[in-house]
Amino acid sequence: MMKHRYASLREGAELGVDDAEQRCRRKLWKRSIMSILALLALAALVTFLAASPRGDAHPGVGHEDGRLLFVGVLHRHGARTGIHHYTFENFTWPWKLGALTLEGMEMGFNMGKKLRSDYWRHLTSSSSQMHIDATSTNVPRTIDTVHSALLGLFLGDQVKTSSILERDCSCRPDRGGQASSVECIGKCLGLDSVPSELPKVKVLQSSSIEASLLQQPYVCKEYRTWLSDFDTSQQYSAAVDEFSEQIRFLKKVVNGDRLCFDDLTGKTIKNDETCTNITLEAVERVWDSAVCALFEGIDYPSPTNHTGLIDTFQPTVDWLWHHWFTVDQGPNMGGILLNDILERMHAAQVADESLWKTENRKMGKVAGFQGASMVLYSAHDSTVASLLAALGLENWSLPSFVAHITVELWASGTSNETDPRVVLQYYDGRDGHMLDVRGCPDGTCAYSSLVAALSSRRMTMANCTFVAPKEAVNSTAAEKGRR
Known part of the structure; x- marks a missing residue:
């Protein structure tokens, strides 16, 4: 009997087709399947990117056509020299006490570049006018920092700064003891020229109640x-008992039970030094001086290494700051600034609503787009801590140089009927993260929710019993208010 043998019908095989042709067809079939899968994957990726916020849209906005209405940026100044010069410090600061260093200018410039990357496309509009306000305390380092930031904001990556060692900063008045002009800041940054359209910085004089905005x-x-x-x-x-070990360590650093320093003008008192007992505040002041020296590349005198001294004092400093700037006292420290930010957000919302009602809007589009408004507040670490406390935050990291809080107000790009959304972020000088504010979890919420949650924490200048500067010179509050 003749036996018939049949090839097994494997995937892609056909009866009456030889093995070579079957193998060829199988390869073609598999390649077709792979091509189809690749096309499907590409289509899925395109769909995902189209549905996701673009790079210029903040992740706090749930759609790609979000419009930024307002952004407020409170920032600390850049790196500076020490506030005091102590008799045990065996070095000389390159600039006046408390002056912004060249590294600090670079920090401000880079912060401005980052703000440009994040917000510039939202600030520009069909009109030639940009809505950027800049306000600073009357301390030279904050004025110099905001000028540096504005240069970074307007120039961005269009220019490259030269090496710090190659820069000519001889134009600085009084070795940084006075604020420099924008042109001088540009020279200190190694720029060939500066833009002529930079916003004018409003400087709040300490003799006026307006100073309470940033130094409440x-x-x-x-x-x-x-x-x-x-x-x-x-x-x-x-x-004091809990941190007695840190106090003993500081006594070893200064070789005594008292901390002696030169006066605030930077003139050496020599045989008539001003001394204070070793206290928790003394620990904080030496910690601050050591941090400044570290940024300037100066070795700090210590029984241990430089960073060892900073790490030893850090727990004391953290405790002090979180007890100086408490949630309970938040309104008395940052309530005025908080109110100013919320008022500006409200004005931006009203302006947007008004624009939607004009005849320029047809089919949901704007004929004359209004750019977002921006305000820069240039101040101190205590100002940043004050606003964090006013927002009701308890666990926050200490604000390092150019630490900043950003408060953004976003609206839908196709309608003004929905409640605008707020996005709150904090960059402490090292890392950035969203602010988990009461009533605004994870740093993003409806604008109305934030206003309702913070209504009891707002203050105005009418709530401030103003203290003349001459009355505050030797006060503990003065020590903590101008870092």
């Missing part, structure tokens, strides 16, 4: 009264 703890009596009570409290006394 320094010029308003309400917080200073509370602070005086805190410094004599049982809680403070317990902390």
Whole structure:
């Protein structure tokens, strides 16, 4: 009997087709399948990118056509020299005490570049006018920092700064003891020229109640009264015992029980030094001086290495700052600034609503687009901490140089009927993260929710019992208000 043998019908095989042709067809079939899968994957990727926020849209906005209405940026100044020069410090600062260093200018410039990358496309509009306000305390380092930031904001990557060692900064008045002109800041940054259209910086004079906007703890009596009570409290006394090891370490650093320093003008007192007892505040002041020296590349005198001294004092400093800037006292420290930011957000929302009602809007589109408004507040670490406290935050990292808080207000790109959204972020000088504010979890929420949650934490200048600068010169609040 003749037996018939049949080839097994494997995937892609056909009866009456030889093995070579079958193999060829199988290869073609598999390649077709792979091509189809690749096309499907590409289509899925395109769909995902189209549905996701673009690079210029903030992740807090749920759609790609979000419009930025307002952004407020409170920032600390860049790296500076020490506030005091102590007799045990065996070095000389290259600039006046408390002056912005060249590294600090570079920090401000780079911060401005980052702001340009994040917001510039939203600030420009069909009109030639841009809505950028800049406000600073009357301290030279904050004025110099905001000028550096504005240069970075307007120039971005269009120019490259030269090496710090190659720059000519001889134009600085009083070795940084006075604020420099924008042109001088440009030279210190190694720029060939500076833009002529930079916004004018409003400087808040400490002799005016307006100073309370950025230095509320320094010029308003309400917080200073509370602070005086805190410094004599049982809680403070317990902390002195808790941090006795750090105090003993500082005594080794200064080789004595007292901390002697030169006066605030930077003139050496020599045989008539001003000295204070070693306290928790003394630990914080030396820690601050060591941090400044580290940024300037100066070795700091210490029984251990430089960073070892900073790490040893860090727990004391953290405790002090989180007890100086408490949530309970938040309105008395940053309530005025918080109110100013919320008022500006409201004005931006009203302006946008008004624009939607004009006859220029047809089919949901704007004939004359209005760019977002931006405000820069240039101040101190205490100002940043004050706003964090006013926002009701308890656990925050200490604001390093150019630390900044950004408050953004976003609206839908196709309608003004939905409640605008707020996005809150904090960059502490090292890392950035969203702010988990009460009523605004994870740093993003409806604008109305934020306003409702913070209604009791807002203050105005009418709530401030103004203290003349001459009355605050030697106060503890003055020490904590101008870092």
